[in-house]
Amino acid sequence: MASSISSDLSSSRFPRVAVIGAGLAGLTLARILTEMGLSVRVFDKGRSPAGRMSTRHEAGGSFDHGAQYFTARDEGFQRQVETWVEQGVAAEWRARFGTLENGTLTPRNEGPVRYVGVPGMSALAQSFASRVDVRCGVRVEHVRREHEAWVLTSDTGQALGAFHAVVAAVPAPQAVPLLAGSPELSARVAGVRMEPCWSVMASFDAPVPLPVDGAFIHGSPLSWAARDNSKPGRPEGERWVLHATPxxxxxxxxxxxxxxxxxxxxxxxxxxxxxxxxxxxxxxxxRYAQAEPSLTEGALFDDKRGLGACGDWCSGSRVEGAYLSGMALSRRIVFWRP
Incomplete structure (x- = not known):
C-alpha cells in the first residue's frame, strides 16, 4: 500500500489535489487548477454540485432556496459574470424591491445590479463542474497522513485516493475535523461562527398581491422574501422563497x-x-448559512503540510466572496510544490 501511494504521487508532474465540497468556492478552485494542468478531484456529499447555491425542485416548481442573487464589485468577478451572461447561465434580475415591516411596504429600488443563475442559481456551479472531476454522493470522513501523502476515506470506509494537498471547501464547522492534520489551521477555522437559516419554499395558486418581487423584512421572524418566478428563465407559477432571521x-x-x-x-x-x-x-x-463575522484572509493554506480551506466565510459571506476565495487559494496552490 505504502509503495503504491508513493509511486502514484511521485509520478505526478504537478501536485495532485483533493477538494472537499462542490460549492462555488471549491469549483472555482478546481476549475483553475485543472486548467493549469494539476490533477484535481472534487468530492461532495450532495446529489449534485452547488452547495448553498442549489436549486431545489418541489411539486410546486423550482426554488432558489439558498443564495438568492449576487452582485459584482470586484473587477475580476465582474468579468466572470459577463462571461456567464454571454453563456446564458446568468442574467440580470430586474425586479422590484422594497422593505416590509408590519404590513407597510417601502419601495427600495436603488442599489447595485443584481444577477441570478439561469434557469436556477445552481447553473453557475454546474457550469464550472462540467469542466472538472466531481464525485457527488461521497462524504469524506477521514483525512490522514500516510507516507508523505494525504489519504482520504469516505464515511462508508471507501478508499478515495492519495493526494499531495487537500482543501476543505465546506462551511467552517465542517472543515475543522478535515483540517486536523494542521493544528494551527484547524484552530483558526474553529474560531469562525456560522449562523443557521431556515428557508421556506411556498407555491401559490394565484399571484401574491404585493407590488414587489424581493423584500427585506424588518421586525419579523423573516429577513427576506422573494417571488422566485420573477427571476429570468424560471417556469410559470407563483412561487416564493422566505428566509428566517438568524x-x-x-x-x-x-x-x-x-x-x-x-x-x-x-x-x-x-x-x-x-x-x-x-x-x-x-x-x-x-445549518451553516453565513459567517458572523467572516474572515478577511480570502483563503487559508498551510504550505508545509498541504492543507487548505476556502469558502465565502473566508471572504465576505457572499457569492462573490466564494468565487474570490477559490481564486485566492488557486494562486497559492498553482505554484506550490510538496
Whole structure:
C-alpha cells in the first residue's frame, strides 16, 4: 500500500489535489487548477454540485432556496459574470424591491445590479463542474497522513485516493475535523461562527398581491422574501422563497421542517399585510448559512503540510466572496510544490 501511494504521487508532474465540497468556492478552485494542468478531484456529499447555491425542485416548481442573487464589485468577478451572461447561465434580475415591516411596504429600488443563475442559481456551479472531476454522493470522513501523502476515506470506509494537498471547501464547522492534520489551521477555522437559516419554499395558486418581487423584512421572524418566478428563465407559477432571521433559526434549529413552515408563512402574512395561503410550503434548514463575522484572509493554506480551506466565510459571506476565495487559494496552490 505504502509503495503504491508513493509511486502514484511521485509520478505526478504537478501536485495532485483533493477538494472537499462542490460549492462555488471549491469549483472555482478546481476549475483553475485543472486548467493549469494539476490533477484535481472534487468530492461532495450532495446529489449534485452547488452547495448553498442549489436549486431545489418541489411539486410546486423550482426554488432558489439558498443564495438568492449576487452582485459584482470586484473587477475580476465582474468579468466572470459577463462571461456567464454571454453563456446564458446568468442574467440580470430586474425586479422590484422594497422593505416590509408590519404590513407597510417601502419601495427600495436603488442599489447595485443584481444577477441570478439561469434557469436556477445552481447553473453557475454546474457550469464550472462540467469542466472538472466531481464525485457527488461521497462524504469524506477521514483525512490522514500516510507516507508523505494525504489519504482520504469516505464515511462508508471507501478508499478515495492519495493526494499531495487537500482543501476543505465546506462551511467552517465542517472543515475543522478535515483540517486536523494542521493544528494551527484547524484552530483558526474553529474560531469562525456560522449562523443557521431556515428557508421556506411556498407555491401559490394565484399571484401574491404585493407590488414587489424581493423584500427585506424588518421586525419579523423573516429577513427576506422573494417571488422566485420573477427571476429570468424560471417556469410559470407563483412561487416564493422566505428566509428566517438568524435569531429565529437558532431558536428553532432542531424543529422539524413541518413545524417551521407554517410559522414562517404566518410571519410572511403579518409582514406583508396580505392574506397568503400557499397550496404547498416546504421548509429547509441551512445549518451553516453565513459567517458572523467572516474572515478577511480570502483563503487559508498551510504550505508545509498541504492543507487548505476556502469558502465565502473566508471572504465576505457572499457569492462573490466564494468565487474570490477559490481564486485566492488557486494562486497559492498553482505554484506550490510538496
Amino acid at each position: 435569531e429565529f433559526s437558532r431558536e428553532h434549529l432542531e424543529d422539524t421542517p413541518e413545524a417551521v413552515a407554517p410559522l414562517l408563512v404566518e410571519a410572511f402574512r403579518r409582514a406583508a399585510g396580505v392574506d397568503v395561503r400557499p397550496g404547498r410550503a416546504v421548509a429547509h434548514r441551512w
